[in-house]
Amino acid sequence: MTGQTNLAYQLEQYLPQQLEQLIRDIGTQALALGQSLYLVGGVVRDLLLACPSFDIDLVVEGDAVTLAQQVTEISSAKAILHRRFGTAKLSQGDFVIDLASARNETYAKAGALPTVAPGTIKDDIFRRDFSINAMAISLAPSNYGELIDPCKGKEDLEHRLIRILHPRSFTDDATRILRAIRYEQRLGFELEAQTAQLLTRDIAMLDTISGDRIRHELELILKEKCPEHVLNRLSRLGVLKRIDLPLKTNQWMTEKFGKARQLNRSGQTVPLYFCLLAYSLSQKRNEQFLRRLNMPRKLAQALRDTLDLRAHLHLLDKPLMKRSEIYYLLEHYDPLAIQASAIASESSTTYRHLSLFLDELRYVKAHLSGEDLTKLGIPPGPEVGEILRKLLKARLDGQTKTRDDEQKLALSVKTMKARTGESEY
Ligand code: ATP
Numbered sequence: 452m453t454g455q456t457n458l459a460y461q462l463e464q465y466l467p468q469q470l471e472q473l474i475r476d477i478g479t480q481a482l483a484l485g486q487s488l489y490l491v492g493g494v495v496r497d498l499l500l501a502c503p504s505f506d507i508d509l510v511v512e513g514d515a516v517t518l519a520q521q522v523t524e525i526s527s528a529k530a531i532l533h534r535r536f537g538t539a540k541l542s543q544g545d546f547v548i549d550l551a552s553a554r555n556e557t558y559a560k561a562g563a564l565p566t567v568a569p570g571t572i573k574d575d576i577f578r579r580d581f582s583i584n585a586m587a588i589s590l591a592p593s594n595y596g597e598l599i600d601p602c603k604g605k606e607d608l609e610h611r612l613i614r615i616l617h618p619r620s621f622t623d624d625a626t627r628i629l630r631a632i633r634y635e636q637r638l639g640f641e642l643e644a645q646t647a648q649l650l651t652r653d654i655a656m657l658d659t660i661s662g663d664r665i666r667h668e669l670e671l672i673l674k675e676k677c678p679e680h681v682l683n684r685l686s687r688l689g690v691l692k693r694i695d696l697p698l699k700t701n702q703w704m705t706e707k708f709g710k711a712r713q714l715n716r717s718g719q720t721v722p723l724y725f726c727l728l729a730y731s732l733s734q735k736r737n738e739q740f741l742r743r744l745n746m747p748r749k750l751a752q753a754l755r756d757t758l759d760l761r762a763h764l765h766l767l768d769k770p771l772m773k774r775s776e777i778y779y780l781l782e783h784y785d786p787l788a789i790q791a792s793a794i795a796s797e798s799s800t801t802y803r804h805l806s807l808f809l810d811e812l813r814y815v816k817a818h819l820s821g822e823d824l825t826k827l828g829i830p831p832g833p834e835v836g837e838i839l840r841k842l843l844k845a846r847l848d849g850q851t852k853t854r855d856d857e858q859k860l861a862l863s864v865k866t867m868k869a870r871t872g873e874s875e876y
Contacts, residue, residue, distance in 0.1 A: 615627065829861065
């Protein structure tokens with residue numbers, strides 16, 4: 452056919468050889484089963500942009516589970532099968548491939564999950580979010596590499612446009628509002644005119660989306676290279692307010708997110724960004740946000756800790772503090788909250804104290820254990836805990852260094868207690 456684009460060359464050039472061979476083999480195997488196989492989604496877009504990802508999604512017109520089983524029989528690939536969803540995960544060495552059956556989706560109600568039925572590759576393309584994500588590449592041996600592009604995604608890529616596939620797209624699934632802005636900012640594209648108009652009109656449809664799904668899309672945003680650009684744009688559009696995240700200052704966020712990437716100690720950038728988002732909220736607003744996102748318990752606690760610590764941060768802004776004083780102020784806070792406060796703090800003294808705790812103090816332990824104290828003749832009971840705490844304090848403040856020092860201190864406390872008959876030290 453004239454004008455047909457073939458991407459066989461790009462597949463060979465950009466995908467690792469072993470991965471490309473594997474998807475060719477799966478294509479051949481699909482043919483043996485009388486099925487057609489396609490590469491779909493983001494990887495097609497990225498191949499056309501010449502910046503390929505190896506996040507491989509395949510769609511088969513037929514049963515993905517049967518095909519996956521067949522592939523494991525003729526190759527060294529392993530499969531995890533999800534019969535109920537008609538999907539499978541294939542892995543070989545470091546490569547992982549998601550395999551799904553082509554499907555047709557209809558939305559009975561805005562925001563509800565779609566009703567799914569088996570379909571053709573065209574159906575599977577038309578259920579997608581944007582034209583640039585709605586292309587497929589044939590992996591059948593006879594027309595390997597042929598681009599299937601009924602929604603003109605390639606043209607939109609060339610014109611740098613994000614375009615929905617039909618006017619009900621955002622009402623069917625308002626998570627696409629968050630997705631549209633994520634791609635817009637990541638790729639430096641523009642929203643196509645009607646898409647922009649419908650996106651603004653349908654912002655209220657975000658109310659139909661569950662907290663878990665909103666949170667998932669926010670996490671995807673926070674995994675972007677510069678999430679603050681996406682968030683700032685969403686804030687200007689009024690989207691963040693709609694999901695109970697009314698952020699105050701955009702410049703502040705840009706600066707602090709940049710600092711978070713520079714200083715991140717734990718490698719947990721996404722939860723750290725969440726804590727920084729909470730930092731500019733009131734407690735009441737934070738609770739609303741946590742409820743709206745159905746935030747998991749541990750992360751919700753980190754966000755609450757962030758706000759609680761923000762209210763006590765002035766206590767750390769004193770130049771001459773004992774190390775134990777810093778320790779006792781911070782010991783019960785989630786480390787993420789402490790990290791977020793260090794990034795958010797405008798005082799170099801406070802920053803120094805928070806960093807000291809994160810880098811050093813939180814790891815300090817007394818040399819002696821409760822068992823060691825029992826061996827020294829201190830009977831099991833609350834007294835052991837009290838002495839251990841005293842040992843830790845002494846170690847933090849440099850009054851003891853060795854096991855010997857701690858044994859002497861423990862025994863002197865014991866003697867003093869025996870003399871005075873007091874239970875508190
Ligand atoms: P990236 O991982 O680079 O952000 P991707 O395109 O791989 O991009 P995924 O979130 O992994 O993004 O989704 C895979 C594909 O599934 C998308 O390319 C899109 O075609 C489709 N998709 C994902 N979410 C939706 C949605 N809410 N509505 C319609 N299609 C969607």
